[in-house]
Every structure is written in C-alpha cells, then in structure tokens.
Amino acid sequence: MTVGPRCWACASLTWIGKSVLIGNTRSVYTMATILIIDDEEIIRVLLRSALEEVGHEVTEAANGRQGLELYRHRPTDLVITDIVMPEMNGLDMLLALTREFLHAKVIAISGAGGEKNDLDVAKLLGARQTFQKPFSLPHLLSAVRYELEH
8 A cells, every 4th residue: 555745845756555666666664763953943854744744753953062962861772864954063072972973873964065075084984985965865764765775
C-alpha cells in the first residue's frame, strides 16, 4: 500500500510498506536519533519533517553551543549542522564534538555565498559529508541513510 507524504517538504518520498522511495531509490529505514543544528528555524522544520517522515527521532538546536550541550547530554546517531550560526558556529562546534566524541557522525550544511571553503574545513574537522544550501532534499536523505548504514 502506498501512502502519500504528510508534509510538503517530503513530496519526493513515497512509502511502500516499511520501505520508502527517495527519488528512484528504495530504502528500508530503521529509526535513528538525529540532531539538527541550524539557526534558521525554517531549515530545522524542513529537515525535521523529512526525517520524521522516514521514521527518525529528531532533536533541534538553534546554535552550536546548544547543539553541543544536547549531544553531550544525549548523543545521537547523526548530527546535521549548519556552519554559520550565532554564539558558536558550526566549525567550532564540530571541532569540540569530534575531539570529545571520536565516532560522532556529522553532515555539515552551509548557505551559498563564498562559504565553500567553510565546508572544506568542516570535512577536515570530521564532517563525513557536506551540502551547500540550497540542497536537494532527496540527496540529503540519501546521505543520511548512507551515514547511518556505515
């Protein structure tokens, strides 16, 4: 039985039983815990909707300092973080996180406008994958699936 998506952000997702089609790729998702760190509420809402749609438990933080504290209190299976944020930026958060938690899995995202270098630095600091905003939601969900499986 195919069930349509519950959120507009998930329009490219199609459920088939316990599997989900992301574009042309069929995947079986198991629930994971994911921490989203981004100062833009609309990005957090978009990512939360898409990730919960495929069965994940999501926690949110509006800056790197808050995200790091949440992770210290309750480590998650994956972190998706923005780079440019107030209080503690994503690079500083990533450095602190990977120093303290060697096996933390992180995907870094950043807005357009000359921040490609920041994404390169994020990879050097331990981000497994990086995405420039605006990003393709199906590509990001594929990256999430890949990182959770490996």
